[in-house]
Amino acid sequence: MKQNWYKILAVILMIYIIIAGMLIPIGPGIVGVSHGNSSSIVAGESITLKVNGYNAHYTSGENKAFLAVKVKDDDSRYTIAANNIQVIDDQQMEVTFTIPSTSPFNETKEAGLFIDNELDGFAILPSAVFINPIGKIQDGAKWQRDQALNLHARPGLRFPFRNILIETIRNTHYHVSIWMAMFILLTTAAVYSLLAALKEDPIYDFRASSITSIAFIFGLMGLATGSLWAKYTWGAFWTNDIKLNMTALSMMIYAAYFILRSSIPDEEKRAKVSGIYNVFAFVAMIPLLFVIPRLQDSLHPGNGGNPAFGGEDLDNTLRMVFYPAIIAWTLLGFWIANLYYRFKKLNYKYLFESV
């Protein structure tokens, strides 16, 4: 029982992430707006936007709608409230804005749409429309600056709504966590490999190679889940994204590890040589996965130098499932690797007894 705590923990966490990850609903949001002719409006005219919501309750509770324009790079916003809101059903409504003829800016600006509902809290659609002030710059008295919008708080337990992701955001618990677990497994395997190389002991080599096998399978699973995710968000199973290509490369490096192992029949020699290669492969993988992708543009979140876990993409509800998911996948990986290791060790011992 004492040795089995991690297996029990893995199963409990796994059940938790499947149930919580699948059942917690996505928070309310705006999928998009349809505007009559063009998304650009001229100051002084009015526009009617048909808002398509997601998981929203427009028929119950009071609705408010705003257009907000950021004039400078600082956080000061100019807002204008809708003069007519017509709710069609829970997920649809029509809002009409009349843009004042004088504007506080003199070039075409994008305006974000804010929808506030008593039940759902507020939702934002960035760059919903473009406002062309036709050069009339004035104080823009009808636009309200930095006004307290009195938005309602969002309801409690919801995964964040992200426009293209929508329901696929749940894949964070699989795709991202499996990658994390893979790194942990590979690091452990590199340590065991170093021990195998130093002591020339096949036992360490069995540990290292079984953990690496499971990490490799996790890598394939990470690619498969990522591929599916890419199909539903970016539109293709494989894109020319730097992270994907570097990952494919790392997988090839580790595939070569298994080929190397199979070509050396003697266990002790194999322990040493493949141990050395594993350490070499692990270190060669680090720039491929952690350095080069950060220096180039990528479709993945956190491109161009930022780590992937910005405050906007991972909120507390997601963390509540995401962190246990990393632990669960890691423990599950070690569990399978342990079984494989024991199989290899038994095989090795049987080989000696039968001689």
Add this chain to the structure above:
Amino acid sequence: MLGQIFQLIKKDFTIDFRQGFALTSVFLFAVTTVFMCYKIFGDLQGQAWNAVFWIIFLFAALNAILRSFVQESGGRELYYFSLLNPIAVLLSKIIYNTLFLFVLGTLTFLVMALFTGNSVREIPLFFMTLSLGSMGLSIAFTFVTAIGSKSNNNATLIAILAFPISLGIMLLLIKLSADALGLINDTSLQTDVIMLLAINAVLLGLSIILFPLLWKN
């Protein structure tokens, strides 16, 4: 140790010149491949020039370095082991291979310039890329050859081990050389060069740490 490295480089150099076929076969490989590509493409410019040059360089480099540990027979290895510092053996191979690859790359460049005309606009940048590439490929391939020579079917295995490891370096080299050819305008030139140097340094450090383990057999 410096004396040992120097003596070993001198020894490799002498052997390669005495058995002329080793050197000439690699150079002949490069020249015939360039000629064949020239006949296939007719006119090699820009992107195609870049691709052909680096592919020829990669395969010629692999052919050249394959010899470095495989050619040492069992008896000679034992003799080295009793006599020499393993790090000196490794460093001498790496330095010799770096020089060899640089000469090979320069020769390939000259032959390609002869057949197709010079497409390289920034010669200094191109030769800096070539020298960094020679260094990187030499470090990676030499170490992988050392690993592969411990297994049974080494020539195929070394190719399988070497290509994935060298691909990261190759991608950076191709980018830098595309910049030298004027195909792209690389805004992060300095970062790329530093990154290439960093990868080379990491691989070199790792080889120096791990090679003594591999050596005592």
